[in-house]
Amino acid sequence: MSQSVKSGLAWGAEGQGRGATGGRVAPRDGAVLVETSHALPIVSIVVAFPSGSAHDPAGREGLARITARMLRRGAEGYSANEIEETIDALGGEFGTDVATSATTVHFEVIKRSLDRFVELGATLLARPTFSPPELARLLREAEAELVEARDSDRSLCSRAFRRTLFAGHPYGRRVAGTIPTLREITRDDVAAFYARHYSRRNAIVAISGDIEPGEAHGVAERLLSGLPEGEAIPDPVTDPGARPGRCLVFVDKPERTQTQMVIGGLGTDAHDPDHMALLVANTVFGGTFSSRLMQEVRAKRGWSYGASSRAGFDRHRDAFTMWTAPAAQDAAACLSLQLGLLEALRRDGITEDELTFVKRYLVRSHAFEIDTARKRVHQKLDELLYDLPEGYHETYLRRIEDVTLEEANAAVRRRISEDDLVIGVVGTHEEIGEAIAAAVPKLAEVKVEPYDLE
Numbered sequence: 416m417s418q419s420v421k422s423g424l425a426w427g428a429e430g431q432g433r434g435a436t437g438g439r440v441a442p443r444d445g446a447v448l449v450e451t452s453h454a455l456p457i458v459s460i461v462v463a464f465p466s467g468s469a470h471d472p473a474g475r476e477g478l479a480r481i482t483a484r485m486l487r488r489g490a491e492g493y494s495a496n497e498i499e500e501t502i503d504a505l506g507g508e509f510g511t512d513v514a515t516s517a518t519t520v521h522f523e524v525i526k527r528s529l530d531r532f533v534e535l536g537a538t539l540l541a542r543p544t545f546s547p548p549e550l551a552r553l554l555r556e557a558e559a560e561l562v563e564a565r566d567s568d569r570s571l572c573s574r575a576f577r578r579t580l581f582a583g584h585p586y587g588r589r590v591a592g593t594i595p596t597l598r599e600i601t602r603d604d605v606a607a608f609y610a611r612h613y614s615r616r617n618a619i620v621a622i623s624g625d626i627e628p629g630e631a632h633g634v635a636e637r638l639l640s641g642l643p644e645g646e647a648i649p650d651p652v653t654d655p656g657a658r659p660g661r662c663l664v665f666v667d668k669p670e671r672t673q674t675q676m677v678i679g680g681l682g683t684d685a686h687d688p689d690h691m692a693l694l695v696a697n698t699v700f701g702g703t704f705s706s707r708l709m710q711e712v713r714a715k716r717g718w719s720y721g722a723s724s725r726a727g728f729d730r731h732r733d734a735f736t737m738w739t740a741p742a743a744q745d746a747a748a749c750l751s752l753q754l755g756l757l758e759a760l761r762r763d764g765i766t767e768d769e770l771t772f773v774k775r776y777l778v779r780s781h782a783f784e785i786d787t788a789r790k791r792v793h794q795k796l797d798e799l800l801y802d803l804p805e806g807y808h809e810t811y812l813r814r815i816e817d818v819t820l821e822e823a824n825a826a827v828r829r830r831i832s833e834d835d836l837v838i839g840v841v842g843t844h845e846e847i848g849e850a851i852a853a854a855v856p857k858l859a860e861v862k863v864e865p866y867d868l869e
Contacts, residue, residue: 448795449631450623452788456526458624459789460533462540462638464518465619465800466612469585469652477592478600481553482608483511483518488549491542495549498539507532509539513590516652516730517800518612526625533637540613541641545605558594561869568841569740571666571866572675576839579664579862580680580734584655593869614645621796623788650802654731657681657835660859663852664837667844668866674746674842675738678753680835682726682735685803689826690728691814695777696823697726699769700760701737703776708737711756718745718752730801735831743842747850750838754855758833764824777815841866 471478487509488495502509507524520540524532564570574589581587592600620635657680683693701708701724712722719739727733737757741749785791794808840851844863852861 446619446799447632447635448619448621448792448799449626449628450788450792450795451625451627451631452623453625456625458524458526458529458622458626458634460522460536460634460638461621461793461796462520462536463619463621463796463800464612464617464648465516465650466617466648467514467516467518468588468590469515469650470608470612470648471588471592472604474596475592475600475604476588476596477557477590478604478608479518479612480513480590480592481550481557481597481600482605482612483513483520484553484557485545485550485605485609486511486520486539486543488553489544489546490539491544492538493535495546498535501535505532505535509536514729515585515588515590516650529626529634533634537638537641540638543609545602545609547602550602550605554597554600557591558597561591561594561597564591565867568668568671568673568675571668572677572839572841575664575666575841575864576677576679576736576837577734579662579839580658580837581655582658585652586655586729586731586733595869610643611645612648613642615639615642616645616647618642619796619799621792623792650730652731654684655681657832658837659835661834661836661838661855661857662860662862663855663858664839664862664864665844665848665851666839666841666864666866666868667848668841669843671743671841671843671846673740673742674840674847675740676746676750676841677736677738677839678750678757678836679734679736680832680837681732681830683728683830684732685728685801685807687830689822689829692818692822692826693830694726695770695773695815695818696760696765696827697724697735698773698777699765699823700724700756703773707756707760708739708753711752712739712741712749716745716749716752718742718749722753728801743847746840746842746847747854750840750851751854754833757831761828761831761833764827765820767820770818770820770823774815774818778812781812 466479468476468479487498490498493501505524505528507522507528510521512519522532522536578587618639620638622631622634683690700706701722708722708724712719718741722739724737726735737753739749739753797803798807834857838855848863852858
């Protein structure tokens with residue numbers, strides 16, 4: 416249940432081995448990041464674009480994700496089936512991911528197949544066909560995935576929380592879109608989004624594994640060579656504002672014997688002067704197996720298998736959250752306890768002993784954040800994609816060590832509100848709705864939403 420303080424940014428599964436060299440150059444306007452490791456004959460490549468679902472036009476939410484997924488559904492000289500067969504024959508992996516602020520296209524292949532895989536990757540990136548039948552098939556699949564996601568109570572809880580906390584802001588929109596918005600997406604929409612965002616000047620390439628920097632720069636040039644020069648795309652997102660008061664959003668789902676529950680509000684921005692101090696304090700509160708939340712909720716009372724808090728961050732200020740999953744009969748008491756623990760954290764702060772323990776834990780566990788070439792290059796990529804302060808990761812250990820008790824407690828009081836909160840709950844409202852509402856003092860608003868709300 417341990418949690419890294421750098422929990423706002425993550426990139427898939429990690430590679431293997433330790434690197435010996437690294438470098439960064441800029442072919443034209445695109446950055447190339449390299450971390451070399453000869454431990455295994457594998458090369459991992461990410462082509463990233465700082466454009467994500469925040470760029471989806473109103474009424475076309477899900478467009479960025481659909482566009483990225485269409486890269487695998489046909490390209491010049493390849494049908495969708497031929498793409499799959501070629502990837503399998505080369506022993507490689509190919510995928511795409513879309514977040515609010517970024518799109519990533521990632522490849523991994525054994526070194527002896529790198530040349531042929533780069534040729535395939537360059538074709539998929541630069542010459543997708545956006546076949547209308549394949550687009551129609553993908554849109555049906557995406558719609559079915561949204562329906563299937565209703566089975567995940569945690570996903571429902573997260574979505575209700577974010578669309579309430581970030582109402583009217585891109586951070587409150589669903590990356591996958593909604594069923595109505597998916598049904599509005601056309602081939603012209605996909606082609607226009609691709610033409611606007613998939614360009615050399617908007618691209619960053621991160622390469623790690625069994626490859627030297629000079630060869631890696633050549634690979635990056637080949638991958639981007641078919642893309643238009645384009646232009647760097649500005650970030651359309653503004654800083655979110657706090658939602659005033661305490662708001663309960665209850666997602667009503669039949670026959671729930673267990674609930675999902677999230678409590679939170681606005682948190683940190685990587686450029687805040689007290690950013691690291693807040694992350695350290697949050698680790699004490701809910702970032703390890705021995706944290707306050709875990710001890711009070713799980714160890715002492717057995718109300719939830721997991722209890723954690725997270726101070727996430729994106730290119731702008733994101734949310735601070737507390738998560739539990741108590742049984743329905745324990746949900747109201749668990750909610751009341753968490754609110755009390757948050758109030759005590761702000762009032763009394765963390766202790767010197769807690770700070771000493773957490774600093775030691777974070778410093779010692781940091782080795783696992785940089786133990787592969789892939790992890791190290793993705794840290795560099797994070798800094799560029801998410802506009803992190805220069806040297807964000809390189810200075811991490813020093814900044815952890817420098818956090819004082821006064822700074823940690825001041826950051827909690829400054830950044831985390833106990834008055835401006837959103838409480839998201841998934842459960843059966845008829846059975847526990849009144850008890851949940853009664854467990855929240857100074858409750859300003861209650862919203863009850865069906866679990867299949869789009």
